[in-house]
Amino acid sequence: MKLSRRSLLATTAAVAAATAPAASAQAAPRRSPALRTGFERLAAAGYAALDGQRVGIVTNPTGVTRDVRHIVDVMHADRRVDLTAVFGPEHGFRGTAQAGGSEGRYDDPATGLPVYDTYLKSGQPLADVFTASGVDTVVFDIQDVGARFYTYIWTLYDCMEAAALAGKRFVVLDRPNPVTGRAALGPVLHKEFATFVGRQPIAQAHGMTVAEFARLFNGEFLTTPVRLDTVLMTGWKRAEFYDASGLPWVPPSPNMPTPDTALVYSGTCLFEGTNLSEGRGTTRPFELLGAEGIDGRWAAAANALGLPGVRFREAYFAPTFSKFQGKTVGGVQLHVHDRAAFDPVRTGIALLVTARQVWSGFAWRADDWIDKLTGSTRVRTMIDAGAGADEVVAGWREELAAFRKVRKEYLLYG
Numbered sequence: 001m002k003l004s005r006r007s008l009l010a011t012t013a014a015v016a017a018a019t020a021p022a023a024s025a026q027a028a029p030r031r032s033p034a035l036r037t038g039f040e041r042l043a044a045a046g047y048a049a050l051d052g053q054r055v056g057i058v059t060n061p062t063g064v065t066r067d068v069r070h071i072v073d074v075m076h077a078d079r080r081v082d083l084t085a086v087f088g089p090e091h092g093f094r095g096t097a098q099a100g101g102s103e104g105r106y107d108d109p110a111t112g113l114p115v116y117d118t119y120l121k122s123g124q125p126l127a128d129v130f131t132a133s134g135v136d137t138v139v140f141d142i143q144d145v146g147a148r149f150y151t152y153i154w155t156l157y158d159c160m161e162a163a164a165l166a167g168k169r170f171v172v173l174d175r176p177n178p179v180t181g182r183a184a185l186g187p188v189l190h191k192e193f194a195t196f197v198g199r200q201p202i203a204q205a206h207g208m209t210v211a212e213f214a215r216l217f218n219g220e221f222l223t224t225p226v227r228l229d230t231v232l233m234t235g236w237k238r239a240e241f242y243d244a245s246g247l248p249w250v251p252p253s254p255n256m257p258t259p260d261t262a263l264v265y266s267g268t269c270l271f272e273g274t275n276l277s278e279g280r281g282t283t284r285p286f287e288l289l290g291a292e293g294i295d296g297r298w299a300a301a302a303n304a305l306g307l308p309g310v311r312f313r314e315a316y317f318a319p320t321f322s323k324f325q326g327k328t329v330g331g332v333q334l335h336v337h338d339r340a341a342f343d344p345v346r347t348g349i350a351l352l353v354t355a356r357q358v359w360s361g362f363a364w365r366a367d368d369w370i371d372k373l374t375g376s377t378r379v380r381t382m383i384d385a386g387a388g389a390d391e392v393v394a395g396w397r398e399e400l401a402a403f404r405k406v407r408k409e410y411l412l413y414g
Helices: 003-018 038-044 073-074 124-133 153-167 212-221 257-275 298-304 344-358 371-373 380-382 389-394 398-406
Strands: 056-060 080-086 114-117 139-140 168-175 185-188 202-207 226-232 287-293 310-317 329-335
Touching: 038 168, 038 226, 056 073, 056 153, 073 080, 080 124, 114 124, 124 153, 139 153, 153 168, 153 212, 153 226, 168 212, 185 257, 185 344, 185 371, 185 398, 202 257, 202 344, 212 226, 212 398, 257 329, 257 344, 257 371, 287 310, 298 310, 298 329, 298 344, 344 380, 344 389, 371 380, 380 389
Parallel strands: 056 080, 056 139, 080 114, 139 168, 168 226
Antiparallel strands: 185 202, 287 329, 310 329
16 A cells, blocks of 8 residues: 555554553653643644635744644644645744745645745735635744744734735634733834834734734734634633743744743844844853953943843853854843843843943944834934933833733733
8 A cells, every 4th residue: 555645644643642651650640731722722623713725824843733743744644624835934934044034935845835935025925925825724823932023923914914915814823922921011113113023013022922913913903904713722821931831942043042032032132233242153142142342341230230030140152153253252141030020121221221331332233223123213312312221111101001002902811
């Protein structure tokens, strides 16, 4: 008998389940995690929400099951769902591209499915991609990290807009916000600064899941709302960090290796807008920051502020790529000791202020990228004028309160 890859994958999964070793009698009983992702609930229902549909999925390496099988492989092997296309975002579907790159159009060697590139496509050109793929329904399942300038939420936005233009249905499978969904923090984007690191006026640390965002985008920002369905999680609490989920962590991008990275990212990514290294090319990107000529005075100045939940260590490192490649630089490493008290955006601002105070070489990137990251000129101009961290933070209080009011209408979990 000749087995197709689809049949072989299904048979292998069944044999693995049937032959799994029994738990030791001496071991404590293992409890199934209470949290179930959107994909887990979709699969458990036999993909009923996709019945009779030709399905394309927007995903990347984070689209995995609890036992780290990729959902594309799982769906392709299951005859109950007609998966016909894959759409890859920044870094690509299989994750082979670095920041600012994608994998292009190709056929996936593992499944034979056509993979279409969505990166930097939007509007009618992206709608044309969905039309050419022949799908009826576009599914989205990507792990976000909770920051406005992380591009996957804007991939979500662009794909929703394009699906509406192409007359496609859109289904979002939800996953946890790894840094909790407790609160929105930081400045809100001003529309004149809209780019792919911020399409719409939301807070820098948004405290939302992708399903909540899909509802917000449809309700507040899309001129033509898409036919939207969301498959929610069960068992997720807004105050929980990622390690409470019981889910494996797959780096959503090459420089997001751990949930610890995500915890600080919404603040320290601001250093992309400066001439300091944000730690790319190290094993601790966004936790290590520095430049040539910086010494222990920076860590001392940052520690003197008494910021809640975090301490700063004088650190030296040599990035293997990106800024200061192959050179030894000095700076700080963030050590978060109280996640609940830690405010990443306030911390990022405080580090910018103190870096400028202690290092005469401090400069913004010539293209004013900091304005794209923070969403306006205000942070840059206030720091240049000598404002302290608390004064800068106070500057976005009213716009943040307005965003929080809108955000509250779209929250789905307690």
